Amino acid sequence: MLVLTRRAGESIQIYPSENIDPNMTVAELFRDGPFEFHIRKINPGQVRISIQAPRELTILRNELEINSPADRD
Numbered sequence: 617m618l619v620l621t622r623r624a625g626e627s628i629q630i631y632p633s634e635n636i637d638p639n640m641t642v643a644e645l646f647r648d649g650p651f652e653f654h655i656r657k658i659n660p661g662q663v664r665i666s667i668q669a670p671r672e673l674t675i676l677r678n679e680l681e682i683n684s685p686a687d688r689d
Contacts, residue, residue, distance in 0.1 A: 618675055619656065619666045627678040628665070636672045645670055 620628060648670065657664040667675055 617666050617668050619664065620677060621662055621664045622677075623662045628667075628675060629678055630669070630673055630675050633672055633674045640672065645672060 622628065651670075651673075652666075652668040654666045654668075655663060656666050669675060
């Protein structure tokens, strides 16, 4: 589980990891159930979010994104 704090105007980006099998189906990606996003705490100007998702996905704060998914092809 990943826990992030976000402020107004900030975002989270989710996309396939570099090592994901290109033949993986959506059904395989969801084999353990749906992705879960939980709001853990709300403070003035920020929110704390936990994310439960398969390891085949990369989840980054927008300021850490190095390359867009299209750039990795």
